[in-house]
Amino acid sequence: MTEKIFEEAIEAILKGDADKAVEVAKRGIGEGLEPLDLMDKGFIPGINKVGDLFETGRLFLPALIYSATAMEKATAIINAAIPAEKGLVSGKILIGTVEGDVHDIGKTIVVALFKANGFEILDLGRDVPTVRFIDEAEKFGADIIGTSTLLTTTMVVQKELEQELKKSGLRDKYKTIVGGAPVTQRWADRIGADAYAQDAGDGVKKVKELLSNK
Ligand code: B1M
Numbered sequence: 001m002t003e004k005i006f007e008e009a010i011e012a013i014l015k016g017d018a019d020k021a022v023e024v025a026k027r028g029i030g031e032g033l034e035p036l037d038l039m040d041k042g043f044i045p046g047i048n049k050v051g052d053l054f055e056t057g058r059l060f061l062p063a064l065i066y067s068a069t070a071m072e073k074a075t076a077i078i079n080a081a082i083p084a085e086k087g088l089v090s091g092k093i094l095i096g097t098v099e100g101d102v103h104d105i106g107k108t109i110v111v112a113l114f115k116a117n118g119f120e121i122l123d124l125g126r127d128v129p130t131v132r133f134i135d136e137a138e139k140f141g142a143d144i145i146g147t148s149t150l151l152t153t154t155m156v157v158q159k160e161l162e163q164e165l166k167k168s169g170l171r172d173k174y175k176t177i178v179g180g181a182p183v184t185q186r187w188a189d190r191i192g193a194d195a196y197a198q199d200a201g202d203g204v205k206k207v208k209e210l211l212s213n214k
Helices: 002-015 018-030 035-055 061-080 105-116 130-140 152-167 185-191 200-212
Strands: 092-097 120-123 144-148 175-179
Touching: 002 018, 002 035, 002 061, 018 035, 018 061, 035 061, 035 105, 061 105, 092 105, 092 130, 105 120, 105 144, 105 175, 105 200, 130 144, 130 152, 144 152, 144 200, 152 175, 152 185, 175 185, 175 200
Parallel strands: 092 120, 092 144, 144 175
Antiparallel strands: none
16 A cells, blocks of 8 residues: 555656646645655655666656656645654754755755754755855854755865855854765765765754754
8 A cells, every 4th residue: 555655656756747746745645654754765766767767868858857846746745744843952054955056856855854853944945156155144143054966066066165164264153064966975074064964864863963062
């Protein structure tokens, strides 16, 4: 039963069928599935398959866009259903996808889970210039600046943020966390970020650690 709904989610994303993706997301939540389970075992494997087909030239940009739209709509339903956690920790997190990159599906899942854990979030969206991360962090009074990137070509912008923070004498004022499919712990260490998270759940764990060491 549960396996079937995961398969339906995968298929809806592969077909780029937004109506079906929305219907499956609503049905799954309605049947009491854990929102993040439905995401991790259904919709994410679906969009990953789409990415693989795109990379190997078996699926083209228009189809990728249909699948992405279906994924965005399903993600909005799932994010809204993530339950608030108990034992909340306080902290202000500024987050966005770096300049040059419009991928934001994963980042919005991270934002939803951060919110569910009681953090105060300012989401700057996608394609965010480095200088804006810093200006907004100052205005918001952020504790943590989080950046997401999905393109190997824009990973360097995460490094640019570290450099700009240092240049402006603000590096010690904030903790930084980096994420996104091509990002690794090794990359985080190399650029001097304070933390790396591989998914939304890991992100919550890492920001809690960062805040307790602040
Ligand atoms: Co694009 N795309 N895309 N794409 N796309 C990738 C990333 C790609 C790997 C596909 C491929 O070729 N296999 C490839 C990049 C190759 C590379 O860099 N080496 C690629 C490309 C090439 C492109 C374009 C250049 C295509 C073109 O125009 N020719 C273009 C880029 C435009 C630009 O940004 N300037 C493009 C466009 C698009 C769409 C707009 C169609 C759409 C995005 C829609 C949107 O985001 N609103 C899209 C999509 C959907 C994908 C794939 C298929 C799926 C991405 C996704 O949503 N994954 C992707 C292939 C792939 O990644 N398998 C691909 C699901 C999501 C839940 O996972 O984002 O990894 P993810 O987030 C995870 C973790 O990474 C982590 O937690 C999340 C939840 O678990 N995480 C964080 C993420 N951010 C975090 C931040 C944190 C902590 C954890 O703290 C701050």
